[in-house]
Structures are given as C-alpha cells and as structure tokens.
Amino acid sequence: MTGTIHIIDDDTAVRGALQRVLAAAGYATKCYAAAGDYLLPPPDPSPGCLLLDVQLPGFSGLDLQDALPRHPGYEHPIVFLSGADDIRASVQAMRAGAREFLTKPVDQDVLVAAVADAVQHDVRMRALRHETEVARARIAALGQREHLVLEGIASGRLHKQLASDLGVSERTIKADRARIMRTLEVDTLPALLKTLRHAQDAHLSHAH
Structure with missing residues (x-):
C-alpha cells in the first residue's frame, strides 16, 4: 500500500x-x-x-x-x-x-x-466519496417527475400507485423508470437503491 x-x-x-x-x-x-x-x-x-x-x-x-x-x-x-x-x-x-x-x-x-x-x-x-459524488451528479440530471418517481420507487410504491399519485398512466411511469435506470447507469432495483443511498450519505463527504 x-x-x-x-x-x-x-x-x-x-x-x-x-x-x-x-x-x-x-x-x-x-x-x-x-x-x-x-x-x-x-x-x-x-x-x-x-x-x-x-x-x-x-x-x-x-x-x-x-x-x-x-x-x-x-x-x-x-x-x-x-x-x-x-x-x-x-x-x-x-x-x-x-x-x-x-x-x-x-x-x-x-x-x-x-x-x-x-x-x-x-x-x-x-472511493466512497467518489461514488457519492457520481451518484449525486446522476440524480441531479433527472427531470422533476423522474425525481418523484425515484422517490416513490425507493419508498416501495407500485407503478399503479405512482401513476395514481402523479396523474399519469402506468406506461408513463414505466418509461420514467427506464429513463431513471439509464441515467443512473443501473439495471436492477438493488443497484438503483444503492446509488440512492450513496447520494444521500452526507457523512461520506469528508474523510475521518
């Protein structure tokens, strides 16, 4: 080392x-x-x-x-x-x-x-701080509704529930989710949630 x-x-x-x-x-x-x-x-x-x-x-x-x-x-x-x-x-x-x-x-x-x-x-x-910075930059690139869809997915809401919450069709929610996955460069729900956790980890912004 x-x-x-x-x-x-x-x-x-x-x-x-x-x-x-x-x-x-x-x-x-x-x-x-x-x-x-x-x-x-x-x-x-x-x-x-x-x-x-x-x-x-x-x-x-x-x-x-x-x-x-x-x-x-x-x-x-x-x-x-x-x-x-x-x-x-x-x-x-x-x-x-x-x-x-x-x-x-x-x-x-x-x-x-x-x-x-x-x-x-x-x-x-x-390495963790770098992951945090990358995750925050990718999430910042999402649109306003995509942010809401991401929050809904993270809290465990179903596509049908999100569609009702946001007044759009399920198809629109699925398209939003696909765009979110592409923007965050993940292809599974666990990876999506991990990226979200990294972005929210304020304590990683400094090394101790």
Whole structure:
C-alpha cells in the first residue's frame, strides 16, 4: 500500500527518524515542524495519513484535528504520536475520529501497521466519496417527475400507485423508470437503491 504520510512534529530528529522508517516501508513523506505549516501548501489529493504529534508549540495536534473539517481538502486519517501516555488526549483524539494514538518511542512495526491501516482507510473513504459524488451528479440530471418517481420507487410504491399519485398512466411511469435506470447507469432495483443511498450519505463527504 503506497501513500503520502504527512509527518507533523516539532523535533527535527524525530521527523528524520520517522521519515527513514516510513521510506523503508515504501511510503512518500512530507514533513512539517508546526501544525499550521501543514495548511500552507496546497492540499495533497493523493491517499495518505497524518502522523501528528499531540504536543506542538502554539497550535497543538488536537487543535489541528479540530480545524481539519473546516479545510476538507486537507483531511486525511490521523495517527497521533505523544511523548507522554496522556489518556485524556488519547480519548479526545479517538472520539474525534483518529485512527490510532501511539506513545513515543514507537515500535517500528507498530508504527508501520498503524500507518498502513490509516492509508487503507483513506483509500476506502475516497472511493466512497467518489461514488457519492457520481451518484449525486446522476440524480441531479433527472427531470422533476423522474425525481418523484425515484422517490416513490425507493419508498416501495407500485407503478399503479405512482401513476395514481402523479396523474399519469402506468406506461408513463414505466418509461420514467427506464429513463431513471439509464441515467443512473443501473439495471436492477438493488443497484438503483444503492446509488440512492450513496447520494444521500452526507457523512461520506469528508474523510475521518
């Protein structure tokens, strides 16, 4: 699994050590000495994760975690590193969606495993977000009555009931359904309902 690991730690020696371990495991790395530095360059669109120190000067690792939802382009799963076994910080971090909370010094195998899990999660979430965006774009291309027919199909209404609801013939409803299936690029009812679920999944619009 390849990806870019964003190492955010104010200790130059720690950044260098983490970079060597991750490079040996096949990952690209980018290093930052402060939380704010991570938000300065344009966001990296490739899969990856943040390897984020909790105790940073000024803007802490937890502060950056809180800020990322307001900067969705910069969001990646977070693996926290802490110089102390800070239970309160670890609970706060995990509740806010961190993938892992590790205490320094970190065992190399544990570190690489945590990073691999975070990158895989990022890949999955990006794929789901893409499906969501595609589904929403296709549904947006439907006409007004087709939207109503789609809602009716999703709620389990029969063609006859929809025809009565909308004041049209069953044949018209069947034609609308065929057009909906073509527009959404599906050929079964389960696939149609899956596309609709993807389009409605607001929580997939950000990765955590």
